[in-house]
Amino acid sequence: MSEILQKIRSRTATVAVIGLGYVGLSVAVEAARANYRVYGIDIDENKTEQLQRGKSYVTDIKDEDIDSLIHQRLYAVHEFSVLAEADIIIICLPTPLNINKDPDVSMIRSAVDSIIRYVSRDTLIILESTTYPGTTEELIKNVIEVKTQLEVGKDIFVCYSPERVDPGNHKFNVKNTPKILGGITEICANLGIQFYRSFLENVIPVSSTAAAEMVKLLENTFRSVNIALVNELTLMCDRMGINIWEVIDAASTKPFGYIPFFPGPGIGGHCIPIDPTYLSWRAKKFGFYNKFIELASDINSNMPRYVISQITDILNDNEKPLKNSNIICIGMAYKKDVNDMRESPALEVFRLLQQKGAIVTYYDPLIPWFIDNGHRISSIELLPDLIASADLVVITTDHSTIDYQFIAEHAALLYDTKNVTRSIKGNVVLLGGHKRFEKSSSPDVSIQDNGEGREGID
Ligand SMILES: NC(=O)c1ccc[n+]([C@@H]2O[C@H](COP(=O)([O-])OP(=O)(O)OC[C@H]3O[C@@H](n4cnc5c(N)ncnc54)[C@H](O)[C@@H]3O)[C@@H](O)[C@H]2O)c1
Incomplete structure (x- = not known):
């Protein structure tokens, strides 16, 4: 059994979550609740400082949730050097549009640069940010393989798992919303599945990282198109x-x-x-x-x-x-x-x-x-x-x-x-x-x- 799998089974794996926004904080809290030691890394000192005082800035997460975990199993920091201790790294950074309305994946690129600086063998890296099909392979797998001596699927493991959290939804949360996951290789996917199954109710594997990336975009395109349809019919009904x-x-x-x-x-x-x-x-x-x-x-x-x-x-x-x-x-x-x-x-x-x-x-x-x-x-x-x-x-x-x-x-x-x-x-x-x-x-x-x-x- 691989070392990382053993650590997942015994909950002795150390998890680092990069980006403590709506998505990252929810994942970090859930993993810490499952007894993992979790480092949450954010460049916004205001956020890390609030968390250190046991305060939440995300509406769906209560102060008590933070207070009961912080300094015990959850640590909010802004130094990337903690990545050296991490067995599992989850990237939850923003993926906005740039001024020309094109995807801006610069934050993922910069996170990968930081990971490369500290990462060692037997680490599982999971991207959760929403992004276009092909990102995990191009920006994570390829870059890691070119810039380190590590081979993905053998020395180090890479997955994509879209976050589907719906802020304000009282019925579905990170824990009970089925989690989609695709790995660069089968071994990567198996490790990702074992990790999420250790604290989430339902993990659904797909055959590749690109398929997992596409799932999230299908879901949100479906919503955008259907909302547009009803908005257009609204204009029509107003006229009629x-x-x-x-x-x-x-x-x-x-x-x-x-x-x-x-x-x-x-x-x-x-x-x-x-x-x-x-x-x-x-x-x-x-x-x-x-x-x-x-x-x-x-x-x-x-x-x-x-x-x-x-x-x-x-x-x-x-x-x-x-x-x-x-x-x-x-x-x-x-x-x-x-x-x-x-x-x-x-x-x-x-x-x-x-x-x-x-x-x-x-x-x-x-x-x-x-x-x-x-x-x-x-x-x-x-x-x-x-x-x-x-x-x-x-x-x-x-x-x-x-x-x-x-x-x-x-x-x-x-x-x-x-x-x-x-x-x-x-x-x-x-x-x-x-x-x-x-x-x-x-x-x-x-x-x-x-x-x-x-x-x-x-
Ligand atoms: N908000 C949602 O409901 C939701 C749902 C599903 C998926 N997503 C996707 O998840 C991703 C994250 O979204 P979010 O809503 O959590 O974003 P967010 O803006 O709430 O949080 C991102 C966090 O990353 C931090 N950050 C920015 N650059 C950083 C860096 N270089 N290093 C470390 N921290 C950095 C920011 O300070 C912020 O706290 C996006 O791709 C988004 O599309 C969001």
Whole structure:
């Protein structure tokens, strides 16, 4: 039995997680809970310092979770030298787009440089960042083999395993979401499978690292395309005077062959707006052009502007210009129940309103403040007078802790892009629901909304 396998079985393997963001911190905590000694490495000293004090900055991880592990089995550091002690290294670094909207894998490259400096034989390296098919082979296997004397599959082992964590999801977490894994060789894959099976409920092997990379991109492209479809149908239904939400609810009663996706002010988060672009960029290198991906991206990224055009119409109908109108945006996060604003369509709506001369404020219980263009912008307090004095209140994120009844009671005019006011009476205009669907007069349809298709989930 190989040394590393023995260490996995006896839980004496030391794990290093590079990048302690949403993904890395969740994996590090789960591995530490399974009794591994875990080093979490992050260049952001603010994060490592918070963790060292037993504090979490990720909404799904509680302070108690960190407090019970830190300095005992979990160590938050910013020195890469701890990699010398690691038997298993997991890379959970951001994979954004660069200024030209092409994949930026520079952080993976720099992590590999650090790994090469400290790595020794019998180490398992796993990439978890979302990326294009071929990355693990090109940026990890090939580089390690060229720059060290180690042969992958014999001296050292390399796998790819996409993270599928869905922030804010109370049912599925890192532990109970099936984990896909592909290895560079069969031995690599077997070690990766043994490692994840030692602390996760279900590990699903695929035949290669490229297949595992592609799985994640298929999943998020599927979401992007379906959200775009429902967003486009929303624009169409608005034109035709049909309520899209009523249509989706009724279609959702079909027990087979249909998965509900819901419209909204756009898509956000680190994954859905970005991952499909990784795939289409890679496909172009093979002379293949993905029409679905480009079209979905176009439709989804134009939704904030559509919301602005509806806001302009709503104000116009009330004899008010957008310029100098007092508007409150409810929700700034990219999706419900998270404190993450990356690529948030709510932020884009907020900025577009500002650009058009509106006087915009926001309320978000999970985002007390943020910095935009060097300015600190703070969430307002939701006071009845403040709500009543606004020309328009716009619901941009559907956090579950917000009292929408209270808002509807006090707002002179409410524009709801998330259909959270479905059973609330008030002066409400609904995105995709010009002819408002009054539940009381509708046939009784029972909807199983499991959150599937809510834009921004990833
Ligand atoms: N957030 C999600 O819901 C989610 C879900 C599935 C997959 N992913 C993918 O996982 C990867 C990580 O995403 P995330 O959301 O955790 O990102 P994140 O931005 O929350 O965290 C990344 C962390 O890496 C740190 N970092 C940056 N450069 C570093 C370096 N050179 N060395 C060490 N640390 C460094 C940052 O300080 C940050 O704490 C991405 O590829 C993303 O697409 C994210």
